[in-house]
Amino acid sequence: MVSSRELASLIWIGVAAIGLSVLLIRSREGRASLVGVLRALAHPKVLVSLLAFFAYISACVWVADVVGAWTSSMLKETLIWTIISSFAVIFASTKADKDPDYFRKAFVAVFGINVVVEFIFGLVSFAFWLEFVLQPVLALLILLELVARQNAETPVAKAVDWLLAGLGFAFLGGTLLEVWSQSGDMDWVLQLRTFAMLVWLPITTIPFIYSLAWVMTYERVILQLRFRLGDERVPTWMKAAVAVGFNRNLHDLGRIRGRGPYEVARSSSFREALDAVRDARRRKQEEDLENAEAAARLQRFAGVGGVDEDGRRLDRREFAETQRALRWVATCHVGWYRRDDSGRYREDLLTILGDISSHGLPEPHGVEMRVSESGQSWYAWRRTVSNWVFAIGASGPPPSEWLYDGPDPPTGFPGSDPAWGDEPFRTPVNWRG
Structure with missing residues (x-):
């Protein structure tokens, strides 16, 4: 029997699907996006993976039924879990090779507090009208929380966190009261079996994720070999x-x-x-x-002054990240200079680049930049967390390149400020890996 929570969820999912479809088909770009998504879902590899997953879960459930860990009374919960988890399992298979501890973490996560909360919230449902109102409110707050997480210190982020926490505790309290009032009518043996299923069912997916991930990754390697062989058969x-x-x-x-x-x-x-x-x-x-x-x-010499036998700073925190970011700025300067008819370096390059924290820097990235009035010289610098400064710049058209490091930023442009040294293309000791 469908509970009031499940009925409310089905209605809202239907409303969201219809609304999104209407919005997409109203424009050519939207229709193209919708067709692209449907084609991706209908791709033979996706369909085969889904069918394999459903067959695998069916086999696991059959074994559980044989040993007495599953009954037909748990069919609805099993189907809901399987359908919701299917695409998550396929997505997990595409990234499982990135983390050497992925499967250990996945196994440990099964025994986390989330499974207890999921079980408690699934014991009872509230009145339909309350479920119907609460679900979109919670969904909206979760979306706001995901957006606000980009800057967790803002008042909006803190307010959303408090609202979610308050609703969560209220939801938990209401659920526990409902469980208490209905405890005499509950089949606790069935509920304990359901709780156990929330543990063993995710665990059984781990071998499937591994197998599917292996096939996907192996196929990717074979494609690389085929490319190296000039599209010949491997x-x-x-x-x-x-x-x-x-x-x-x-x-x-x-x-x-x-x-x-x-x-x-x-x-x-x-x-x-x-x-x-x-x-x-x-x-x-x-x-x-x-x-x-x-x-x-880096950890051993954090906060330690002085240099090693090669003259390099001992505390090298953020050295590599800062150098990567500065070299990226220099590369972009060269590109813009060569493509821009004005034949000058751009004063607004950092604004154009936007977020450069992908090179490992925190936000804000702390990179400062100056361009000469003639537009023929520039330099950018950054102070690391270890309080050491790196700078890069040019004294003329590409490929001019000057590198600097020291306790303080340079005060002038390369070629005019002695701090940069006597000549370009010189690599200071702390710029060497």
Whole structure:
């Protein structure tokens, strides 16, 4: 039997779907977007993945039924969970290779407080009119919270957080009161089985996510090999070498690119391809070790003054991120200078670039920039969290490049301020990796 909460949800989902469809079909761009979404959903690979997921869950439920962990009274909850989770599972499969701890985190998350809250809220429903009013209000507040999260310190963000917290506690309190009043009529054995299902059903999806993620990632690697081979068919022995060489390590498989596929594609036998795969894995593992050592070094020397035996600062926090951001600004300056008929550097380049925090900097990014009146010289600088300044600039048309680092920002343009040194294209010691 459909509860008042489920009925209200179905109505609002229908209203939202119809409203969104009407809005989209009113414009050519909207219709094109709608058709694109429908085509993506109807793609054979998506349909096969969905069918495989439904078949897999059906098999898991059958086993649970055999061992007494599932009954037909739980069919509605099972169907709702499966339908809601299906696209989330496919989406998870596309990103599972990015995090080496993804499956451990997914397993641990099953035993979090969320499963208890989900179970409690699912025990009872309120009157239909209350569910019908509350659901869009909660949805709106959640959307506002997602938007406000971009700047969590604003008054709006704090107000939305308080409203959500208040409604959440009120919702929880009302649910507990309803459970108390109806406790005598509840089948608690069934409820405990349902609670257990909220644990074992997500756990059973983990092997499926892994398998689907492996197939997707493996296919992506084979496409790279095909590209390297000039769109020729990838030999079976080469495919086998990739599968054997990565030995079920999804994270390593997802990171093979560039030199790795190139060397595998050049191989002429299974053994040679297998060696190329293992070499690619070894290089990535060495890179991971170097990154871990660099991170440990940053933490060990945080706040420590002085330099090492090569003259480099010991406290190198934000050095790499600042240098990447400044080099990006320089690259954009070169591009604009060459494409702009005025033949000058742009004073508003930082405004055009907008957010450059993607290079690892916090927001606000703290990059400052100056352009000469003639538009033929410029420089940008930033002070790191370790209180060291990096700057980059040009004293003329591209490819002029000057680099600077020191305790204070330069006061003049490259070529005129002695702080920049005597000549361009010189790499100061703290600019070296």
